[in-house]
Amino acid sequence: MARIDLRPVLIAGPTASGKSGxxxxxxxxxxxxxxxxxALQVYDGWRVLTARPSPEEEARAPHRLYGHVPVKESHSxxxxxxxxxxxxxxxxxxxxxxxxxxxxxxxFTALTQGLxxxxxxxxxxxxxxxxxxxxxxxxxxxxxxxRLDPATHARIDARNPRRxxxxxxxxxxxxxPLAELQxxxxxxxxxxxxxRAVRLMPARETLYAAIEARFDQMLAxxxxxxxxxxxxxxxxxxxxxxxxxxxxxxxxxxxxxxAEAREAAVQATRRYARRQLTWxxxxxxxxxxxxxxxxxxxxxx
Numbered sequence: 001m002a003r004i005d006l007r008p009v010l011i012a013g014p015t016a017s018g019k020s021g022x023x024x025x026x027x028x029x030x031x032x033x034x035x036x037x038x039a040l041q042v043y044d045g046w047r048v049l050t051a052r053p054s055p056e057e058e059a060r061a062p063h064r065l066y067g068h069v070p071v072k073e074s075h076s077x078x079x080x081x082x083x084x085x086x087x088x089x090x091x092x093x094x095x096x097x098x099x100x101x102x103x104x105x106x107x108f109t110a111l112t113q114g115l116x117x118x119x120x121x122x123x124x125x126x127x128x129x130x131x132x133x134x135x136x137x138x139x140x141x142x143x144x145x146x147r148l149d150p151a152t153h154a155r156i157d158a159r160n161p162r163r164x165x166x167x168x169x170x171x172x173x174x175x176x177p178l179a180e181l182q183x184x185x186x187x188x189x190x191x192x193x194x195x196r197a198v199r200l201m202p203a204r205e206t207l208y209a210a211i212e213a214r215f216d217q218m219l220a221x222x223x224x225x226x227x228x229x230x231x232x233x234x235x236x237x238x239x240x241x242x243x244x245x246x247x248x249x250x251x252x253x254x255x256x257x258x259a260e261a262r263e264a265a266v267q268a269t270r271r272y273a274r275r276q277l278t279w280x281x282x283x284x285x286x287x288x289x290x291x292x293x294x295x296x297x298x299x300x301x
Contacts, residue, residue, distance in 0.1 A: 004030050004097070008088065008190060009300055011101040012037075012108050012284060013200030014276035015243075015269060016210040018293035020053055022200070023101040025297060027061035033091045035084060036065040037102030037111075042080070043239045045071035045230065048223045050242050051214065062096070071235035076120065081110045085189055105279045112192045114185040118178065121169045128172070129165045141168070152179040192286060198296045199280050199287040207277075211269045215244065215262065228252055243269045 009026060013019045023034045036042065040050045044067045047054075052066055064087045069075050084100070084107075091098040100111065109115075121129075133141045138161045145168050146153040152167045156178075170178040202210075215223075227248035230240075240246065244265040251261035280287075290296035 005196075006092075006095070006097045008091075008098040008100060008195040010108060010112070010192075010195050010197040010287075011099065011200070011296070011300075012105065012197070012280055012287065013103060014202075014207060014273040014280070015051070015103055016207060016214045016273065017103075017200040017202050018210075019101050019103065019200060020051070020057070022293040022296055023099045024053070024057055024061060025293075026099055026300060027097075029301060030097055031095060032097040032099050033062040033064055033087070033094075035087050035091075035098055035100045036063070037080070037084070037100050037104055037107040039075065039077075039080070039102075039104040039107070039238070040242045041066055041102070042069040042075055043067065043071045043235070043242070044069065045233070045235060045239065046226060046242045046245070048218050048221050049226050049244050049248075051218070071230070071233055071239040074236050074238055077104075077106050077110050077115060078118070078120075080107055081115055081189065084111060088190065103276055105276065105283055109283060110188075111190050112188050112195070112197075114188040116182040116185045118170050118181050119173045121166075121173060125169050125172050129169050132168070133161055133165060138164070141165070144168070145171075149177045149179070152177050155179050196300055197284075197287045198299055199284050199289050200291075200293065200296055201277060201280070201289045202291055204274075204277075207273055208270055211273060212266050215266050215269065218244070219262065224248055224252070224258075243272055 011019050011023055026032060027034050038050070040046060041052045042065060046052070047067060053063055065083055088098050132144070136144060141161065142153065142158040142164050145164050149167060149171050156163045156167055158164055167178045170181060174181060223244060227245060230245060230249060231252060247261040247265040247268070250256050251258050288299060290299060
């Protein structure tokens with residue numbers, strides 16, 4: 001009898017590239033557990049809009065870290081890494097092969113390269129940072145960071161206000177430069193050499209067609225109803241990053257027709273997919289690439 005390879009499998013790829021289906025096919029081929037690595041599929045209110053596996057698909061193999069975070073809560077890469085560590089340990093104890101799948105590249109680099117231990121930003125510090133940015137403007141705020149933390153200022157893209165804000169917040173909370181915290185990154189939980197990995201890199205035209213078809217399927221399966229429910233929450237800012245949420249809620253408020261909301265959501269998804277492809281090409285260069293789920297399956301089976 002052939003010995004089952006229980007090394008963890010890592011599957012990264014842009015939205016609508018077929019990652020979840022690939023993970024399920026692999027999970028059904030050997031005792032496995034599928035672990036989510038998508039920052040939006042963690043939320044409980046967005047099953048349809050984030051293309052989470054359906055209840056029927058979840059019944060075919062164990063799925064973990066899907067829909068377990070209330071939409072009113074914030075979530076972070078650090079929290080995900082702690083949760084993933086628990087799931088990987090549980091899989092090992094149960095003799096299951098972990099299949100980590102998702103489109104959030106930061107989760108994969110945190111898993112395989114380590115994650116700096118940067119404290120969470122309290123709401124009052126975030127509010128202070130936003131107020132300071134509004135008062136000084138992007139250039140003035142960057143100049144203030146350069147005075148407070150020249151090492152981090154030299155390392156980041158100081159033209160990006162969000163990067164500047166994160167560095168400013170970290171300095172306020174930790175009392176140490178963000179660069180110093182990053183340099184003290186602990187060893188990775190799962191070095192790439194101890195896993196089998198693949199990144200799905202479909203042709204852009206193929207991906208765009210899949211995105212459009214999938215959004216229409218989402219509408220047919222209840223995405224509009226999910227967005228309607230979101231009007232009563234309201235969700236945390238992180239949860240509202242689900243592509244299509246803002247467009248569909250705008251339609252429900254009477255601001256735009258449904259056809260316009262659909263087109264805007266499809267275009268936003270295409271832009272997001274382009275960013276994911278670029279990120280994975282630049283940041284996961286050592287991961288074998290596959291143009292289709294079938295090609296990836298042949299590499300990993």
